[in-house]
Amino acid sequence: MSVDTTLRVYATVTGSSAIFTTPAGVDEPLAATSGEDIRQVIVQRAATEARHAASAVELVTSGDHGDHRILVDSDGGIHRAKSAERRTEVPQFAEASEGKEVSTLAQEQEALGVAEALAPEPLPSAPVTRRSFIEDADTSALGRGGRALLAKLGLGPSRAQAERLAAERLVSQHWAGCRTAAVVNGKGGVGKTMTTAMLAAVFARHGGGNVLAWDNNDTRGTLGWRTEQGLYDTTVRDLLPAASDLLAPTAEISDIARFVHHQRVDRYDVLRSNPELLATHQRIEQAEFDTLMSVAARYYRLVFFDSGNDESAERWLRMVDSSYQLVIPTLAAPEPAESAALLLDALRERDDRSRSLADNAVVVVTQAEPTASAAAGRIAAGFRGTVREVARIPFDPALKSGPLRFDNLRRATQNAWLRVAAAVANGF
Template identity: 50%
Template structure:
């Protein structure tokens, strides 16, 4: 009887080398291949350096990849230290649910480590809201014109060629397209934020940016654009106290800081608008009432942009200008007709590339209605409260019945939902945002930030999560310009 031998499996899995670190202040508790270690340093930055040095040396000594998992105050993050001295992103985990057969039994679930969120504070929730409209038809494609058979009679051949011209087919040239000598060698810069950015700066390794950082870069690029011709954005809601003024100030700051000069915040409110109270005051007390008599002078060929400085208030930190209303006067003493608004608008369009209107609450005022006529992008500001959101939704519905331009503005609107109450949650704000599905184009939620409640409105004063949220809101607005 012959003996049966079993060949060793050629698919034996290599052991996974792993280091886990829990960072707390200036110390870290490590589990190095299952063995506990403690690292301490004078600063949090030095702790980071020691962790990376330990892992890189371990990978080099083992001649194999070492998986690093860190838990600190920024969240969870993962990297792979290679034996070649390079750092890599972990390979994405395949979606087993998408590839498993429908009748396959579900695998038992075990504890999993949360996805890495180390490099940036959470970005705002930007919800693209599907419009209730049919999908656009695909664009027709141009095809190469087929050559008629050579044995056709001249008259028939001409008829075939004429039919091809009517069909929009391109004539055949018989020449293959030439490859361009210009090679696009642009590469995405390495990580600049969080742990990845720290590793890039400390070691010189080109660590790729995280998904959160790439998303933020996309938002910055969106708000940094310059459009041909002036663009006007109106922040609206017929209810008072819903955040129109702070939304105006924050969005204006986002576009001015990233896109450069030529950005105006205009307080188009004849019922005690407070934009002037909550922004930096220039070396004068001028308001829109002072600018109105000077419009013809400012529109003359000899006028210069510096002449406008006596009427607007420059924000030295946030890089935009403010055209104030006068909250100390009764509305009856600062009425602006539609002709007055047109003259003021002509000045604003001449000297500024972007104009943000803080609209006020009187939707029947001539200046409010004329503002809508000149608007390119509508922004509805609301808190995460039902009555505020209902007021915004009713306004959008009313605009759809006003005229075609207003209806287009309403369908393309961006809704900014503020978590204005400290005891509220972003989930509450998200529920309000989701409620605008089918009414507006997109909705963005903004987390609660104490710096936005009372006092001067400055972009630098808010926290990083809040700045990222306003940046996401700005990118949503830019998509409509």
């Protein structure tokens, strides 16, 4: 007769809360915060016990989602619990399991109502195609097998969590060749700089850097004012004379650091314009833009253009012609929304490629004031059906002024920007 030495923890689930019982029989209340799933909270608490024990623990749950048994390892990985045939005796439950005394695993499973779910799969009656021992690595928080088992046991991610995981997977992709997106609206003060910085941050944080936010603005671009300055006080005007050296076969990847400003936490780089110079002193013609684009494509996998307001400028038009995706920000107000709509109309009349960009654009409606939710809804509804995607950004004081930092945003705002980024990724 063998003795089962597996550590067990227990959880009784009621709504978004639970009572968690440690191996020592101590009860702890658990509660899910907004956006969390109580089942995931329980699994992470069990993982903590596994880390303390340096071995997997058996999690026995009961309550709103049924009765289940799974093994949880120290990293939060989920595995099937051992089958009934492998053990013939289990120790008594602690008081935390309501005083039940079960002498065999089969009786315990029957009491929990999970014998059928945990029964071993039957052996195949005929030879089957061999499954490869080598599988694609899944570096997400929970691998494919673990997610499947969670779902089977009713412990899978909530709908919101599943949508977030899907969005993160989209924005963490690496495409062959440099991908570009232009953030455009002919009216000033509608959130172009904010949108550029937030998209660059989301893609860089999830995809591992090599993302550039380019202030393509003749008239006092402010991207440099709302982002960190790097080691060198340089702008696009400094980069142009060095372009041939940066494109030389002997150039090194770190050479670009002299001309861009790295965002230490959000992990993207900024190519600044000079907001202290008049437009006449920093105009960029088509050939110069093409040279700068060659440099950007050499050193970066993603480029987001923060555009100016002059839609007739050569650098503005060349930016549009060089983009895979248009992102059109607007506030929840009639004037910026009308400006965005007029821009879409003009692009559809310009040429076939511009028409395609307009039809596949992503419109971002930002709620600039706490009381503008209804107006934001009306503006968003007015664009639906005219572009590929319309997204809304809730009011967040961290977006109104000061440095643009993704970590400064509220969780709901972060999730909203992640959805925008996923929509943009679909256009790449």
